Structure formats: C-alpha cells, structure tokens
Amino acid sequence: MLLFDFMFSETLNASLVQSSLVCLATFSAIIWWLRPSRSRSLPPGPRGWPILGYLPNIKFSEWCNGYQTHDVMCKLAEKYGAVFGLKIGSKDVLVLNDYESIKEAFHHTNMNDRPENAMIKNIDNLGTGILFSCGDKWKEIRKFTITKLKSFGIGKRSFAENITIEAECLNSEIAKIQGNPFYSRPLLEPATLNVISSILLGQRFSYDDEELHFILDNLHRNGKVVGSGGALLFVPSLQIFLKDKIKEYRHNLDVVLKYFRGIVSKHQEEFDPYIEKDYIDAYISEMRHNKDKGKQSYLDVSNLVMTLGNLFAAGSFTTSETLSWAILYLTKHPEIQKRAQEEIDNVLNQNQPRLEDKPSLPYTWAVVLETMRLATVGPLGVTHAVADDTRMFGCEIPKGTMIMPNLWNVHHDPALWSEPNEFKPERFLNENGQVEEPPQLIPFGTGRRSCPGEQLGKMELFIFITHLLQKFNFKEAEGESPLTLEGSLGLTWSPTPYHVCAHSRE
Template sequence: MGVGKKSMEGQIEEESQQLVEVFALEKGQPFDPALPITNSISNVICAISFGYRFPLEDKTFKELIDAVTFTSKFGGSFFYVLYEMFPWLMKHLPAPHNEAFHATKMLLSLAKEEIQKHKEQMSFQEPRDFIDFYLLEIEKRKNDPTSTYDEENMAQDIHDLFFAGTETTATSLKWAVLLLANHPDIQDKAYKEIEDVLCSSFFSYQDLKKLPYTNAVLHEIQRFKYPFLFGFPRQTAKDVKMRGFLIPKGTAIIPNMRSVLLDPKHWESPKEFNPNHFLDQDGHFVAKEQFLAFGAGARACLGEQLARMEFFIFVVNLLRAFRFQLPPGVKELNEEPEAGLSTPPHPYKVCAVPRCSSS
C-alpha cells in the first residue's frame, strides 16, 4: 500500500491542511485543539482503510470518533482491570465495559459494511486502499486451506488500525501543541529553521533530513511524553535467563518504556523538554538507540513510518500557519498526563495565532 512511503504523503498533507483550516476558524482565540486533532488523524486511517475521508459533520464519523475515544479511555480504567480479573462476574453487572463492547461492535460493523461495498464495486481489481488489497489477497489464496485471510480477520484488522493508529499519533500531536506553547523559544527556533530551509510551500518527508533542530524537537516530544502508560505486552518464545531470573516460555512481558526514555544515564535532563538530547555540539541530529517510543526488534510498531510521517507533516504545516501561545492570564499549561492506558495531556486551551506569512 505504501504506508509510510511517499504515496501516502498526499493523503496526510490533505488532512493536515484541513486541520490548519479548522484552527484558523478560531481566529487566534483560546480553544481546545483535542477533538480537531483526533478527527484529522482518524481521517488519515479512514483514507488508508476505506479509500476516502469523512466530512467532519458526518454522523457515522462522529460515532466512530466517540467509539475510539471511549474505548481508549476505558482501556486504562479501574473497570477494565476488574473485567480482566473477573470476566465471569462483570458480564452480569452494568458497567462501562458494556459500552466498550458496543463501541467495538460499532466499528466492526462499519468495517464490514465497507468491505461489502468494496466487494460489490469489484474495486479490488485495481486496489486503492487496505480493503481492496486484502480482498485481492483473499482472491489469490482462495484455494489455500492454510490461509488466514478472511473477512472476519480483515474487519478486526481495520478495528485495530483505528485504535492503534488514531490514539497514539493524536496524543503526540496534542502534546506537541501544548509543549510548543509552553516553550516559545523552542517553537520559534524550529519555525525559523523550517522557513530558512523549506523555501517552497511544498515539502516532503525526505526534507526532515535537512531540519536537524525540528527533527530533534519531534523526537524529544515523543521521548518526553511517551503516549502510553507502558509498552504493549509481548510473550517469550522460549525460556529466557536474564540477570539470574528465569522467564519461562509463554510468559507475558509488559515492557516499561519509561525506564529507558527517562533514564538519567542516557539523557542529560530526562524530566525536562530538551531537544538538545538529540543534537551534537555542532547542531547535527543524533539518532539514539535509547529512543524506544516505537519499541524495538522484530515486534516494533508496524505503523512507525506512517506515524513519523504524519507527525512531521502535521507539525510543520501547523507551525508554518500559526504561532501557538498561552491564553491571556495563563502562565503555563499543565504538563502532567491524564491517567489511563494512553497518557494524553489534561484538557487545555491554546491560542493559534495566524502568522503574517500564511496567506
């Protein structure tokens, strides 16, 4: 499909410009950017999965956003823990887990409707989106009894794309706006580099190599504000001995990414927002193996390149259009995350002041 490759840039660019237009409607007045950000990132996943974006006022799209948002919050709640511990009991009790099931069913139902539309249109003959490519693969493997390609799995994959692909990048972008507003010196330095280097209004993900300071800022946002409470569970494929401990085959492992991302042995000021963590003395960008925001090894995040591309294109377009400022009377936005499976910032308001050069 070209996810994370140049062919995806057009769709991401379109959504980022839509977000610029939504922010511009606020005319520099204080507003909460959370919902517009989530809408835009979710529409990128819509374009990948279904081949088109939803109008923001579309009823189905609003239900989709509500489902993703609620399930993400439920995943880190007390009721989620109770359900995992006592599923037999919770099935008989009225609690938020029932609403979470409803949200999941809604998204799976939407996915199945879209799959049916694609089948009727026979669009997989000239594939343009995830459903088309998956249907084509089902067709290729229809005589293979060992194939796991089927419509149920496809619907579940689309469900996972929305939950994994929306919440993470949206959370990082919410933190980006907040941190840039809180640190105007860093914001101004990144903007100056972007304007000095990107002479044209058109740019590509490859231009990130020419922007060492901006690249450092993007990495530092994702290091400083890792979007999850902990890394995703993995399972040992064989017995493992580590530091005198035996971890048996089949054991579930939950990695603590912050133990590395905030380790004072590897970062000069781990609990501060400091882009210099990724720069050498000459201002060149330095990639660090301790940067584990996307995991590591063979089971690292499948969507890493897509997420990196989205984050870069959205931030650059927003910075070129606006200077983010604190609302009048506000000295600093809260940099403590909300508690949950994902760790977005607490609700906040910011001023997106249009730049004179953006016309």
C-alpha cells in the first residue's frame, strides 16, 4: 500500500544533487528560524526542514541506522508520545502510534478522506476509484464494491471453493520443483492475483500467462515508484524533484488502465443483463440501471477502470506478501511448523482443508494471525486526510492534514504483546486452546475506511496456509546463507527475497 518511504532516488544525477544540496542548505539556514516547520495547531513533534519537512531526517536515519520509515516513527513516538505532528514536504502530518488514537480518529466522520493524489491530478477522464476518492464519490463506490464482493460469495462456501482450486494449483506448481530451493514470490503472486481476478474479471490465468505477468509487472513497477516515494503521491511541492518518476508512474498507469478499459469494453459488448458473472458485469448493470432511472451516480467507466486497478493492487500483494512471511517464519521455526502440521493431520485426516475447518484448527489460524501481527505488511497503513477542521487530541486539526496510522507500533508494543519481536502463535490461544483475536490486532486498519478485503484476505490466508502445510515441509536450503528476517519497504513491507525447499510430506 502507500507506504511512506523517503523519496530521493537515483534519477537525480550527482551534480544536481550537490548543487541542490548547497542551495538548499543555504536557503534552509536563512529561513530555518523564520518559518515554522510544523503547523502550530498539531500536537508537538519534531521540527523539519523548510520545503522538505522531516523527509531528510527520515532518509538520514535510513542511511545511518538502517531504520525504515515506520522505525523512525516508532522512535519519535518514544520521544513525543503516541500522537505527534510533523511535516512531510509542505504537508502537515498527524502520526498516530497507538490503538486508541487510531481508533478514535478513524471512527470519526471527518478523518476518512484521502489526500489528493498529486501524481494523477489534472489528467482528464481519470477516475479516482475506491482508493483515492473522498466524500460521496468514495461512499458510493465503496458501498457498491462491498455489496458486490459479498454477493460474489466472499465469506461463503461457494467462493472458498474457488480459493481451494487456486491453492491446489499453487501446491502443484511447488510440487514440480521437487524439493529444490525456490523463490516463493513468483508463485504466490499469481495465486493471490487469480483469486481477485476471478471476482473482478471473471477469469483466472495460468501461471505463465502473458496477461497475468503484464498486470503483475505493471503493479510492481508502480509499486516501486510509489514505494520509493510514497510521499510523492500526496505532496505536490516534492514533485519538482522527481519529474522522471512521475512520468514513469503516469505511463505505467496509462498502460494498465488502457488494458482494463479494453476488458471493460469487451464486457460492455457482450453484456447480458441476465447473467452477472463478475464485478465488471455488476458495475455495468448498475450504471445502466442508474441511467434508466435518471439517477445521478459516480459509477462511471473511468471510476470502474481505476477501481479495478485499485483492487488488483490492494488485493494481491498484501496477501501474497503475508503468505511469503508465513513461509519464512515457519521455516525459521520448524517446531511451530510441526505443531501446525500435527493439528492439520489430526483434524483433517488427509482430507482437503475447507473454510469450515477453521474453528477446529486454532493453532494453524493463530500462525496466520501472528504472521499478520509480526510482519504487518502495511506498517503505516494507507494515509488518510482530514475532511474538515476537527477538534481532536486536544488540538484543532486543520482540514487537509494527512493522518498516518503507525500500525507497526501498535503490533510491536511491549505493553500489548509480550516479547513483541518473537514469533509466538500461542499468544492468540486462550486457556481452552481457542483463538482470541484482540481488538488491537489491526493489519486491515480500523474504522470507516478499513480494508474492504479483510474477509477475503483472511479466507485466502487460511486456505492457502492449510493446503501448503498439509502437503509440504518447508526447510532452509542447504549451502545457502541462513534465512534472514529482514524486510524492505516498497508497496508493502516484504521479506528480503529468499529461497526455501518444500519437501513433499507424502
């Protein structure tokens, strides 16, 4: 997701960097004391630099201490408290670092806008989709999307069977590797992308399909641009530094949206009002219905195309990276892997895992929950914006302020989780061995704008993990350097690419 990372990139050539830095340093020294670098109405926080705000400090911490953006925010929370303010570029940002403040803010009606996506503004005929829209437009697209996700069976047995088919395909791809070391990401991504694709486009792809790789490559490329400059999306004043990146982002977006437009046109040509086979059909049907009734609506083709892009981006990598972390933790902790496998063997007795088995597999489900806590693939969630001046946290928070939820800090708070940096699935089991999910576990965010794919994501994680553990023992690859639990921040918080061996259990 849009995870704040600092934005200077290799595209700036060395001389430009040098002269820019000299100018910037001189300029900054002059106006440092003349200009407040954080809105006075926000809670106290660190001072930043003119124009760039706190970004240089974040980058500096990354270079010098190996900190990620979320680590920097955690350190600042130790100093300034759970709620603090700072500037990113020219924008005021309110950083929320504990469960109570995130919950309070995100359940408030005024705190659920998104900042304007400066990268795509001023482009004609471009909808803002579900992810970047605000107000009535967002409400209508989100309500429609959630209703349709439900009607296509999310949370229902029929749809779980589609995921099961995908899990079987994943297992047979892994089986082909015959226990040799492999890199899981190129297999996990098609699997999770296919699940979302079957809902949206009504089709799945084979793992070597060119169209599938076209979508994945494109999402990756823009993830990289966004990852190396999440702030870039929302902070217009920073864009002058990264013209090439913006060009690349827009080009990639153009290409993928053109592809989705083509698919939508085909659906329009072949539309049959009596058969709603996927999300696009349902959307077209709703558009026609609104037109017939003369009803004003935001459901138009440009928002459809953008929403498709949003759902693919938000729905595939989050899930595949969580699976990738789960395989890594289970390989690093063979005793935990064995305990989950024993539970699966005892309960399922070689039968195929089904969604209904979840209550009978508490330890296996606890493994998934612990992975979501410890890995937190969206450590800083997705940035919100304040829709109107709002009194909260003892301050008058101005309209337009960006709000960054530090989910990482919530999930690693030693006051909530004993030994927070350890992988301990049993922390989610009560004395009867049943799962208890504390409200402070919020990998999908919380409140009015929380992830609409939560149920789907959870279904996928359960079905994929049970299938994988039933069929394979995951082991470190011999002769390779030991697995590391280090990650890197791009579109999601992802494990450093690793190789494991999957030995068949049969």
